[in-house]
Amino acid sequence: MTAPASPTPSAPPPAPEADARRRPRLGALSSLPRGGTATVALILLLIFVVIATQNPSFFEGPPLMGFGKKAAPLVILAVGQYLVIVSGEFDLSVGSLVGAQVVIAARLIDGDEAMTWPVLALMAGFGLVVGLVNGLVTTLLRVPSIITTLGTMLVLFGAVRFWTGGAPTGALSEAFRVPGRNGIENVPVLYQIPWALLIAVAVVVAGVLLMRSPYGRTLMATGDNDTAAAFSGVRVWSVRTLAFVASSLLATLAAVLIGGYAGVTAQVGQGLEFTAITAVVLGGVVLGGGRGTVLAAALGALTVEALFTLFNQLYLPSTIQPAAQGLIIIAAVAYASRRGELRLPGRPRRRPDHPTEHTLGSSRR
């Protein structure tokens, strides 16, 4: 999609005057602990406070752990989506992929414990292939990623249903369900620490470390300006493709947790891509690439889940929920862009218009 490099492609850049009034010092921008993270942490805290007023027992261990278990897959998906978004692309295929993986697992395992590991390996392989296809089609064939992943979303949706005749068949094994359903038992106070939560934490930590590694910095620079990255010796196609692969593998992991959590149903995974993107954006990560942190994306995912929980606690009619959700994302992003986190025009405007610019960059630009 439009992955406009600028926050609001069409809007004029903020008048600097406006910023001057709001921001005391230029230096403040860089010294602030990454504005996006602070904002989303604040929103999350706020939601938790409201939840606590509604249901004080929410923080009594088991409910909180239950929340963590439910939120873990979205956190993992958000980290994957973050990697793709920060590289300047989109991955709309993760919802379909989660669905496909659960269905594949159920059909191939078919209740047979011995099949658990082979099938997990196969799922990882399948995730890898989907990520590679997304990445290579986007980078080498120069199809905008919103179209590529929209295409794979359709293909996966149709192919898996065609393969299973329209509705999932088979069953998951007990072992398969352990990470998504069980945890470390008999922990004082908490009663159970879900594996899913631990896995999500591990993924976030790995994500943070990854973004501090050479690859992470390269990915970030690629999302910021892929031409400059390419001119600096970055293999843009492989860096971006790896991000897609990571996203697909994390979606596979999320599928294992979601399948583990609730078993197979026909609807599994539907719409998760938009939820994941919403989570990442709530974390202040800029669509178009080059800005934002893993931690913020993960907090964004927790915020989305907390919001769902809050709606529930407030006994908000479920039909109204989407409306509230919509208003909140708009408000959050508007607030972020007000604060200037998303400011400055993105499209590089330079005088020399070199054709070579096009030969190196990858998909768009």
Added chain:
Amino acid sequence: MTPLRTTVRSLGSRLGTTGLVYAALVVLLAVSSAFLAARGATLFTTANTVDLFTRSSLLGFLAIGQTLVILCRSLDLSVGHVAALSALVAATTMDGDPSRIVLGAAAALGVAALIGLANGLIVTGLRVNPFIATLGTALVVQGYLDTTFQGPAGSVPAAFQTFGYTRIGPLPVSTLVMLGLAVAAVVFLHRTRMGYHMYAVGGDAEVARLSGVRAGVPVVTAHVLCSITAGVAGLLLAARFGTGNPQVYANGYELEAIAAVVLGGTYLLGGRGGVAGTIAGVFVLATLDTVFNVLAVDPFVKDVLRGAVLIAAVAVYARGQHSRTAARVRFPSTGPPAPPPSPPSAPKTAPLGGRR
């Protein structure tokens, strides 16, 4: 360069992007009818033709508006929801009363326009990324629809249903209206200031602003017009359903419309493309669907094929676009080595641009 590639390229340069999309459409039609003929079916039966046109009118309405928005470097993910809402507004306002047709249609388009206005203002005023902004309004509309309507509601008088069912020969009235709207949009884009400014803002909002274009205005206008065309799509749905159905938002129309726009050669990052190409993109998608239908392709396989064709088509298209932007060839790699240039007769300091 192979002769084929040379031909394609020279064809491309002569036809332009839009021409290429139409050429692709013609090829697709030819290949499909040959393919169907080989399987003992016919593509151009009345039934299939009507089917093809009918499919294209709904998608056409949605894609025309989407083109304007994308040209402005924005995006509208709410068109499916707007169509659902305006169908309901129309059906409940008309409530079976022929004298309220105009009122109902006006109300539907008015509500649609308001949502477009909201989208536009959120994108320009609040500076929310259009993906998020329109996803947000879509959710808001969805919440409203699901809370207010428990299923289909309202009823459309028979007179209004003619919009959905009447046809002139094989050509449904709705398709004629859609094509008329397309022509209007083409004129709008190419002959009005607002149209010019849409290209300008999509090309580079800052340049437009410095040239005196109030950058927000074309974007808001595009969003309003886009929502209105989605509203027209909603009217068509109401005419065809005889009522309004909130659940149509779940049909993924928005993504299909974006696909049509991109297939039609409009650049997702704005500033380049147009409605004529979009219409070809719409017909390409409609043709594929019709062919799949004639072949009774399994609905799930249909999704697979749609996805694959979309990617493939855009990939081919991206290639073409890529080669067009490549630099002028000074030294062709094949063929006889270029002769050393003879000493130029005139000094080159003279007129700028003289070398091009």
Added chain:
Amino acid sequence: TTDTPDDDAAEGAGLTPDEEWFDQEEFDTQLAQRDITPEGDPEQPWLQAIEPEWTDTSEFAIDDPGDATVCFSNASVSNPWRVTGFITMEQQVEALQDEGRIGEFRVSDAADDDNQQISDIQAFVDAGDCDAIIISPSTTATLTPAVETACESGVPVIVFDRGVNTDCMVTFIHPIGGYAYGADAAEFLVDELEPGSTVLALRILPGVDVLEHRWAAAQTIFDDSELEVLGFEFTGGDGAQIKDLVSQHLQRGSVDGIWMDAGDGAVAGLEAFEDAGQPYPVIAGEDELSFMRKWDEEDITAIAPVYSNFQWRTPVLAASMILAGEEVPSEWVLPQEPIREEELQDYLERNADMPSLHYAKFGGEDLPGFPEAWTDR
């Protein structure tokens, strides 16, 4: 999320069915129909009919039904119930073709898109070579004009499952209906639970008539009972969603009974009780095997209301009858009986090889493709 009464409203409020979806007369009729013995062979429930009014179809009779083209416009195969039914229908078609009772069978699938289905039906009409048109409408109200158009073309039209607001078709085939389904489930909960027990309702999505009727009936019955309805949730049929919602309710208090408008995902709901270390609730699911197997394994107090899946056989059979000029009921009400504890083993054995998202009362055991067509789909 739960729709509960306004804070100040009395308990039991919110149990007044939406008038849009509640038709007292129809409710009474359906509840009564449950006790009427249908006409026809009980071994072939898909050919039975409750209080049929037979209609003459000789005008549609053709010389060689073996050459007749039967066209089927399907709303979708987007859920396991429809997938199971469609396989059954295809098997029935093969059987009829082998017997020379129908010829070509042409299908178009609208993938739940009303507009698409209207086009599909129109295409059948325009093509002009359908000898009978079967329609499984995606939405009642919206498909009405298209069905009327099909009727006007002079071809016999058969509608089944969800209805349309016209009676132009030769026959409308459906099981007793949503009120009966919802009532079966609600009555079971009322019977099995102590007064004052809490019940949570899990619904798939709003706005689909057969589903709305189920809930409207349940509301009516719960309203007259002493049960406390905690509220209802829309789940989209997604297991993760169901499990999460039920878990959250369990955190806040006990849930003694679960009422569902479709059994898809019932197991996920039950697992929420397991994971919270709470006793299983009394539950009304559906005749979907994953649920029935769980019911059996864990010895739960449960019922499986049925929305007879075997109805998918009837339309093609009706088509062959109409093309042969035989009488058919103008409204063909098929029997619809819930599976209770005592029949559980029987149905589990009969479906032992079937996948978990299969429906016990699919009624295809006597078709030639049994069981492979359903097991290896």
Added chain:
Amino acid sequence: MTGEPLLRMRAITKSFLGVRVLHGVDLDLRAGEVHALVGENGAGKSTLMKVLAGVHRPDGGTIELDGEQVAFEHPVRAQRAGVATVFQEFNLLPERTVAENVFLGREPLRRGLVDGRAMERATAALLADLGLEGIAPWQKVRSLSVAEQQIVEIVKALSQDARVISMDEPTAALADHEVEVLYRIIGRLRERGVAVLYVSHRLKEIFDLAATITVLKDGDLVGTWPAQELGPAELVRQMVGRPVSAVFPEPLEPRGEHVGRVRLSVAGGGNSQVDGIGFEVRGGEILGLGGLQGSGRTEVAHALFGIARFTRGEVRVDGRVVNPRSPRQAVRAGLVLVTEDRKSQGLALHQSVLANGRLVLDAVFPFGSGPRARRLPGVLSSLELVARGGHGQEVQYLSGGNQQKVVLAKWLAAEPGVMVMDEPTRGIDVGAKQAVYRLMRELAADGVAIVLITSELPELIGMADRLVVLDDGRIAGELPGDADEEAVMALATGSAPREEAAS
């Protein structure tokens, strides 16, 4: 040229984010006069110009036009009042035609619809008026050369019947011969009585064109002088605040002699843009690559760097055949390219100074680059990088010269043996330029082979030990480093007999 000024700016003050960028600047523009505005990078020239153009609103001060006070709240207000601007950034829509760009925002209407033909006619007339028939009004701007695009921007400013035109570094992307065309245009503007405000870092242009010179330093007005009263040396002293002795550091002695082994050699290199490229560069040597805009110098650089590689011929680095197919291979072989376009090709603007500096190491040597990365802060400070927020500051907030230093640091971190520098001083101020020149000399002294591409002849001649001149994609000839400007131009324009020169 005296009399009442047409435009009078008084005590203009402007701050960004609390930082004063202009403090009480006065400026008078007179009809028919070119007024040059000079100063180091970040002195506030562009900001002052944008205040005049209505892009920024001043925090304080007044603007009078024809004796009447005006407040331009929007660029359009300024344009309507006859104040047109050619901004420093690229300001055209590449996908639109010349005519559409010229009339953007003021499209002529006929019966409510845009009159495309009238627009093209008027554009053609404007172009003809300036003697620029080579550009067609219906051409897409994307298809024009940089110089032509620049002309279109000026035409656009002119089409508004401007009485005041300000130009912000209009020649930054132009080669010398193209600057001549601009001179001609400015000459006509002067004849028409237009007041021209002219910003440039090229002193020669300033003394060629301007009647009056205003110097800014750190947002303060240093002074305004008639051009005749101010020699180049004095001007530089006013700008920098100290006398600047020699602009170009001394070359390594003996000049032009090959001081080391051959580090880069190209033989018979060619692709679709260039042909028959062959030369050698030794360690310690600076080879100048001369030629007109569009002569293919950048293409040669890109080919060496593996971006648009040579399809024939051979490239050796340190004796090994490399023929790089990607920047990555080139960097691995020890060859790096400082690109001509800093913002779009050189920097990830939203990343920190340090992240940009490490980018090459991260991308090409992800493992074991620790020691080199640790040297980076040292490299940055040896370049005298000024970043208020330290090395964690996003590079978008740095001035042009400092940004260029980050680009250089990025490449130095890779410890290259061969550096190709394409317009390394474009758009940076005298002080920064000198730093770059010094750096080049130091690198050469360390045995690095340097290929310098620059459109400024004095720079080319002042820095290069040896020159290779391109013309239309081929080598027109080689010259010693102390060649004069005429000799270079003769080769570059093809007016020197080719055979003779090439021998």
